[in-house]
Amino acid sequence: MDVIPKWADAILVPLISLLISFALSALVILSIGKDPIEAVKIMVTGALGSSYGWGYTLYYATNFIFTGLCVAVAFHARMFNIGGEGQAALGGLGVALVCLSVDWPHWLVALPVALIAGALFGAAWAFIPAYLQAKRGSHIVITTIMFNFIAASFLTYMLVEHLRPAGAMDPATAKFPAGTHLPSLADALGLVGIPFSQAAPANITFFIALLACYLVWLLIWRTRLGYEIRAYGHSEPAARYAGISPTKIIVVSMMISGALAGCMAVNNVMGEAERLVLNSVEGAGFIGIAVALMGRSHPLGVLLAALLFGFLYQGGAELSLWANIQRELIVVIQALVILFTGALDNMVRMPIEALFLNFRRKAPVEATTAPKPDAKSAQGGHGA
Amino acid sequence: MDYLTLLQILDTTVRLATPLLFACLAGLVSERAGIFDIGLEGKLLMSAFFSAAVAATTGSVWAGLAAGVGASLVLSAIHGLASITFRGNQLISGVAINFLASGLTVLIAQDWFGQGGRTPSLSGDARFNEITLPFAQSLSGLPYAGQGYTELISGHSLLVYVGLLTVPLIWWMLYRTRFGLRLRAVGENPAAVDTAGVSVLRLRYTAVAIAGVLCGLGGVYLATGLQAGFVKEMSSGRGYIALAALIFAKWRPWYALFACLLFGFFQALSFRPDVVERVARIDIPGQFLDALPYILTVVILAGFVGKAIPPRAGGEPYVKER
Numbered sequence: 001m002d003v004i005p006k007w008a009d010a011i012l013v014p015l016i017s018l019l020i021s022f023a024l025s026a027l028v029i030l031s032i033g034k035d036p037i038e039a040v041k042i043m044v045t046g047a048l049g050s051s052y053g054w055g056y057t058l059y060y061a062t063n064f065i066f067t068g069l070c071v072a073v074a075f076h077a078r079m080f081n082i083g084g085e086g087q088a089a090l091g092g093l094g095v096a097l098v099c100l101s102v103d104w105p106h107w108l109v110a111l112p113v114a115l116i117a118g119a120l121f122g123a124a125w126a127f128i129p130a131y132l133q134a135k136r137g138s139h140i141v142i143t144t145i146m147f148n149f150i151a152a153s154f155l156t157y158m159l160v161e162h163l164r165p166a167g168a169m170d171p172a173t174a175k176f177p178a179g180t181h182l183p184s185l186a187d188a189l190g191l192v193g194i195p196f197s198q199a200a201p202a203n204i205t206f207f208i209a210l211l212a213c214y215l216v217w218l219l220i221w222r223t224r225l226g227y228e229i230r231a232y233g234h235s236e237p238a239a240r241y242a243g244i245s246p247t248k249i250i251v252v253s254m255m256i257s258g259a260l261a262g263c264m265a266v267n268n269v270m271g272e273a274e275r276l277v278l279n280s281v282e283g284a285g286f287i288g289i290a291v292a293l294m295g296r297s298h299p300l301g302v303l304l305a306a307l308l309f310g311f312l313y314q315g316g317a318e319l320s321l322w323a324n325i326q327r328e329l330i331v332v333i334q335a336l337v338i339l340f341t342g343a344l345d346n347m348v349r350m351p352i353e354a355l356f357l358n359f360r361r362k363a364p365v366e367a368t369t370a371p372k373p374d375a376k377s378a379q380g381g382h383g384a
Numbered sequence: 385m386d387y388l389t390l391l392q393i394l395d396t397t398v399r400l401a402t403p404l405l406f407a408c409l410a411g412l413v414s415e416r417a418g419i420f421d422i423g424l425e426g427k428l429l430m431s432a433f434f435s436a437a438v439a440a441t442t443g444s445v446w447a448g449l450a451a452g453v454g455a456s457l458v459l460s461a462i463h464g465l466a467s468i469t470f471r472g473n474q475l476i477s478g479v480a481i482n483f484l485a486s487g488l489t490v491l492i493a494q495d496w497f498g499q500g501g502r503t504p505s506l507s508g509d510a511r512f513n514e515i516t517l518p519f520a521q522s523l524s525g526l527p528y529a530g531q532g533y534t535e536l537i538s539g540h541s542l543l544v545y546v547g548l549l550t551v552p553l554i555w556w557m558l559y560r561t562r563f564g565l566r567l568r569a570v571g572e573n574p575a576a577v578d579t580a581g582v583s584v585l586r587l588r589y590t591a592v593a594i595a596g597v598l599c600g601l602g603g604v605y606l607a608t609g610l611q612a613g614f615v616k617e618m619s620s621g622r623g624y625i626a627l628a629a630l631i632f633a634k635w636r637p638w639y640a641l642f643a644c645l646l647f648g649f650f651q652a653l654s655f656r657p658d659v660v661e662r663v664a665r666i667d668i669p670g671q672f673l674d675a676l677p678y679i680l681t682v683v684i685l686a687g688f689v690g691k692a693i694p695p696r697a698g699g700e701p702y703v704k705e706r
Contacts, residue, residue: 028488028491032491032492032494032495033495080475080476082479128682129682132682132685132686136685136686136687138682138685138686139631139685141422141475142624142627142628142631142681142685143682143685143686145621145624146624146628146678146679146681146682147678147682149621149675149678150675150678150679150682152675153671153672153674153675153678154671154675156671156674157669157671157672160671161669286483289476289479293476325491326490326491326494326501328486328487328488328490328491328501329487329491330487331483331486331487331490332483332484332487332488332491333487334483334487335480335481335482335483335484335486335487336480336484338476338479338480338483339462339466339477339480339481339484342472342473342476342477342479342480343466343467343470343472343473343474343476343477343480344465344466344470344472344477345470345472346470346471346472347465347466347470347472350470
């Protein structure tokens with residue numbers, strides 16, 4: 001069955017897809033009259049050239065790890081969750097409500113509560129589409145898209161009508177109390193003597209994201225629930241036959257997915273802005289789709305893809321600052337990555353498979369010709 | 385609510401339903417042939433931009449129309465390549481197309497016009513202007529019927545009438561021609577079509593191309609009829625609402641018309657909060673009205689569709705031999 005070895009499937013195919021996407025992105029930059037090599041230089045120095053740049057790259061990567069895991073977990077149950085954007089926005093609401101509710105004495109107390117609140121709000125927002133899919137058969141893709149729009153309106157309403165402090169003009173909550181301030185990555189790395197920029201927004205949520213990667217791996221490949229999710233994703237009739245309830249798998253996997261998206265809010269709302277603003281998610285939920293596809297729905301792959309997109313995102317910000325290239329360039333790159341790693345996967349895979357087949361067919365002829373007919377006759381004898 | 389207000393809302397309904405209708409019929413043709421199309425949104429947006437951009441530079445709305453439809457066809461070709469030739473996931477391909485459109489339109493708009501992702505506003509021949517049907521002036525004095533004719537039926541741009549005419553045309557094509565029979569068959573059982581010696585690939589590519597043209601017309605109407613120029617993200621979820629309308633209509637052309645008019649009515653209501661508040665007699669926040677079309681979409685999908693059975697081979701790439 002497996003035409004190509006595992007390493008080629010996991011590394012070679014995504015890498016070639018990525019190269020094609022980048023090449024096309026370079027063409028886009030050329031066609032709007034800018035120099036792609038200059039653009040890459042600006043991106044690399046801006047995102048990786050200083051610990052300040054790294055701080056932003058890791059901050060964005062933290063967001064994308066959560067949303068990437070969100071999409072990946074749903075993918076394992078063959079659910080396409082496009083609602084990460086709305087779920088992360090609702091997670092932000094949960095985190096904000098927790099942070100503003102009491103005068104927190106210390107971040108160590110506030111963090112777990114905020115994390116749980118974000119996860120719960122995100123999971124709740126994913127629950128309705130999941131339930132409708134499981135019970136009423138309304139397509140999860142369309143309902144989650146609708147829920148993104150509804151979430152945006154709902155958040156505007158909450159911010160404008162309820163959470164905005166009296167007399168404030170912009171639709172945002174008040175600043176969170178000082179007790180909710182999360183240590184920055186510089187504080188954490190300073191403990192082990194690594195100097196790091198204090199100005200960048202990366203904070204200790206990055207470590208929570210790494211932990212989340214490990215936990216998702218544990219869930220999918222080392223627990224009974226994970227097994228059921230994967231079984232359902234591979235074949236619904238087979239899973240049903242094995243006594244796995246489709247309703248349970250759809251609802252549970254989608255709620256885990258939504259919870260992961262909701263956890264992102266700890267990074268961007270509690271860690272960076274320290275208040276809830278309009279459109280705080282900034283498209284991270286959608287980038288999660290590209291991250292999950294590139295990472296082949298594996299937590300390690302998601303981590304690497306998230307780092308890459310963190311770099312692209314920060315690099316894109318530098319580009320719009322220094323080279324007058326709109327930030328939407330990132331959306332184009334994201335679209336191309338989704339297209340080539342997701343939809344046009346076979347276009348990249350087919351030539352590689354053909355190459356490996358060719359390679360394999362040649363190898364036995366040169367080495368030993370004997371085993372082949374032997375194996376065949378043995379099979380034939382067994383059959384008779 | 386008086387008669388004239390009702391007419392105004394219905395008039396807005398027809399305008400807002402037109403882009404939905406084009407996109408919905410596009411989805412209908414494509415999905416009846418077994419190709420899911422989440423990328424309606426992106427095609428609307430891309431076509432809206434290119435039609436507005438070309439109409440603004442040439443001053444001719446017809447050149448804009450050609451450019452818009454062309455741009456939409458290019459995206460259709462990508463979707464066809466991914467989902468027919470390379471048998472990829474059709475949903476993912478659609479999502480990619482939506483992002484591609486959303487990013488490219490702003491990048492190119494900034495490069496061409498430098499106005500932060502919009503085109504200059506269109507006027508005169510660069511737009512599809514309102515057409516006054518015969519006798520509209522003389523009949524406007526008549527109460528009810530005459531007013532209805534003048535306000536509601538007359539005074540739309542050409543593409544609105546084209547959209548309405550497309551419905552019987554698509555119906556006729558699907559149910560009264562050999563091509564339509566084959567198209568529906570390829571969405572239900574492509575193997576049977578293949579056995580009969582008809583090319584599945586060609587049929588599906590044709591369906592995707594028709595969808596591209598229809599979506600293109602919807603985008604052109606958006607930028608040159610409904611509004612006067614392109615603004616960033618101007619499709620604002622219409623492609624997705626068209627998909628919901630398609631499911632609501634159970635993949636049938638006449639039902640699609642009514643579904644689109646219904647969703648258009650919801651959108652028209654969100655433009656008139658004063659009327660909604662007067663009828664409902666409560667204070668409704670504006671954000672709720674903004675979200676209303678989306679909420680109703682979810683409610684309709686969840687409750688009132690009944691058994692909506694999609695084309696059986698929908699979303700499945702056709703593999704000739706294993």
